[in-house]
Amino acid sequence: MTYSTGRNPKPFKRSSNWTDLWFKYKTLKHKHVVFKMQLPSLNAAAAAKNEKHPAKNRSLGSSKDLTSLLSDELLLRIFSKLPDSQRNPNSLVCKRWLALQGRLVRSVKLLDWSFLESGRLVSRFPNLTDIDLVTACICRPRNSGIFLSHKFISFHLDSGFSPGGFIHGENLLSPESIDRGLRVISRGCPNLRKLALISATETGLESVAEECPTLQELELHRCTDLTLRGIAACQNLQILNLIGSVDGFYNSVVSDIGLTILAHGCKRLVKLELSGCEGSYDGIKAIGQCCHMLEELTLCDHRMDAGWMAALSFCGNLKTLRLKSCKKIDPNPGPVEHLGSCPTLERLHLQNCQVRDQQSMKSLFIVCEAVREIMFQNCWGLDNDMFSFASTCRRVKYLSLERCSLLTTDGLESVVLSWKELQRLRVVSCNNIKDNEVTPALSSLFSVLKELKWRPDSRSLFSTLSATGVGKKGGKFFKRV
Incomplete structure (x- = not known):
């Protein structure tokens, strides 16, 4: 239907409704959807054609699982590289993948x-x-x-x-x-x-x-x-x-x-x-x-x-x-x-x-x-x-004390000073061992240790040991907490 305005009449179409506009601007996307819906029928036609001309139209492919071309050994190597979080979802793909994933479980x-x-x-x-x-x-x-x-x-x-x-x-x-x-x-x-x-x-x-x-x-x-x-x-x-x-x-x-x-x-x-x-x-x-x-x-x-x-x-x-x-x-x-x-x-x-x-x-x-190593926990x-x-x-090189609340600083010192080969000391949550009770002899021992973790209580932050030279000779092995 056309309309005239008098001079030089120009025909024009009726304004499109919303349905026409949607199809106009979504043409490519809509065609893609239609193509995907028609793909099985195209594949069926291509398969029938390939029976007569097997060398043609191979690009259309088929609905066959392409992973079936891979051997079990190769798929197992691929699956073994995947993180554990992906193994259960992979086993739901098909029966073959389920069986292969089961072979990886130890x-x-x-x-x-x-x-x-x-x-x-x-x-x-x-x-x-x-x-x-x-x-x-x-x-x-x-x-x-x-x-x-x-x-x-x-x-x-x-x-x-x-x-x-x-x-x-x-x-x-x-x-x-x-x-x-x-x-x-x-x-x-x-x-x-x-x-x-x-x-x-x-x-x-x-x-x-x-x-x-x-x-x-x-x-x-x-x-x-x-x-x-x-x-x-x-x-x-x-x-x-x-x-x-x-x-x-x-x-x-x-x-x-x-x-x-x-x-x-x-x-x-x-x-x-x-x-x-x-x-x-x-x-x-x-x-x-x-x-x-x-x-x-x-x-x-x-x-x-x-x-x-x-x-x-x-x-x-x-x-x-x-x-x-x-x-x-x-x-x-x-x-x-x-x-x-x-x-x-x-x-x-x-x-x-x-x-x-x-x-x-x-x-x-x-x-x-x-x-050589003694641990009390x-x-x-x-x-x-x-x-x-x-x-x-006499040959102790490593001592670890954790949550030994009855042991005091004097008791610790009397033993560790007798160990001439001591290299590593760990004292954690031993509330009767105090920073302010550390003697010069004990602090000298601390300075030559390769590793020291000194946290007898939550308030111990090496505040009184900062001027004793602790860790200077221990070098890169020293741990300050």
Whole structure:
């Protein structure tokens, strides 16, 4: 339709509505959308054409996954370079990527035992080397709002509690179920290196030991003497953590019988941790005589009988001795002349221990007289008298004191000045050690140390030590906090 204004009439179109304007200015974008919608039909036509002319129209491509041209090995190398945060999204792309991502997983913490017994665990993750079964072995409500966490174990629990602890026999899987699960692991994970589980059986551990020759690290909760018979076939076992009893959780017994079985069966042990285990001189002696490669021994909340400390001298290659959360060290270590010593020992660490018995502490430092590194962390009863026994160790190069509130500046000075080889000193949160009590002799020692961390309390900022020359000879190794 046209309109005239009189002279030189010019035809013109009716003003466009909003729909026309939108299509006018969005033409390119709209065409792109239409093209994407028509792409499958074009691909279908191109595919039909390519059957007659395979050399033409290759640029149109097809809907085929281009990553299918890459081998599994190449895709695995690509996936292994991606950050962990992208692995789960990648596994949702297709079934092939899901399977490939499963081959990259090396460590899992199982929560549902049926996932293991059905075989889906080993089929989904065929290259596992580290499996934690502890939580899955505990039959507890998953939807409980109460979550209990311990340094050894964590799980959901209901509101009930009995005097024997949170975990009883009825709260654990049956021995038959555990054996079936371990057989699945032994068949499907031949490269297994680390395993953690609770209430294991002798039969189940034997199957793992026979089928997984590369097993090197084992963590057993609620362990007993009979259980240890099953790991005698673990010829290459190097790291073992035995947790016999945990106060408030479960109780089991590991005695000299189990320690002797362990010593004769696992002669390649390098690190051994005994938590809540019973025993005595005979058990520790058997370990020292049979496990010649043992370099690190940790005792946590031990229930050892009196006299066990004298057996440490049989550990000929022991380099590190750790005592954690021990209510006692050794109430009756015996005559000093029968204690012996560990000539290869380098590190002595005590954490959260009660060190109130003078005879125990004196005997401990006699056995560890060759030590180069001593660490006390939050130890109750460590006063000047107890710490004075450390002067027996003449070769100490590093001392760390943390949260030892009974020790004073005089007690510290009397010992560290006798150590002629001391190079590093760390004093943190020891409130009875004061800046204003530091003597010129002690400040002179500070000035030659390679490393010094001096923060006995929150107010200590080297205010009184600034004029003593501290750190001038220590040079670049000196840490001022």
